[in-house]
Amino acid sequence: DTEVTQTPKHLVMGMTNKKSLKCEQHMGHRAMYWYKQKAKKPPELMFVYSYEKLSINESVPSRFSPECPNSSLLNLHLHALQPEDSALYLCASSQVNGELFFGEGSRLTVL
């Protein structure tokens, strides 16, 4: 299994809603990542988890809250988002020094 699975594929939410994005991998990878990607731009790193511990937070606003319940799962909790947060959110996983495998992404629209 070389897949990173993200759900939902599409999400529309209002600025007062609370929602979560989910990511799952079964490759035994111990590093997991959240990236944000706007149209025609490269992915921007948001968070990195290594061995289920948050190792990097790229000064992301607190309305984005990551969670790593176990080595296979990564969540991104969303609350009080702004329209400018609309983007494709990509999850990835890797061996600690290996290449990243990306999921298909969750396309988020904030109204």
Next chain:
Amino acid sequence: GQNIDQPTEMTATEGAIVQINCTYQTSGFNGLFWYQQHAGEAPTFLSYNVLDGLEEKGRFSSFLSRSKGYSYLLLKELQMKDSASYLCAVRNRGNNRLAFGKGNQVVVIP
């Protein structure tokens, strides 16, 4: 920190060879990756360089010079399906931080 620079767009003919460059500055280099991303899809891994020199994988080759902070991706025998964005990404030593350059859009024409 990291600073990664790539040119933005190029057009090439089917069957041709195209070279995409990437320059970087980083405080602790621990590998450079090349990814391909088709519109609306996730990035997919192409190649990885951590030592100086050329890595060849089929029609794609990647070169690294650590002293110059420079890498290139060479695409040979271009096919229409190679029309995509090509992203280089640099990993920092010690913290697993992988940051992407702006990407280079390659358009292959018949």
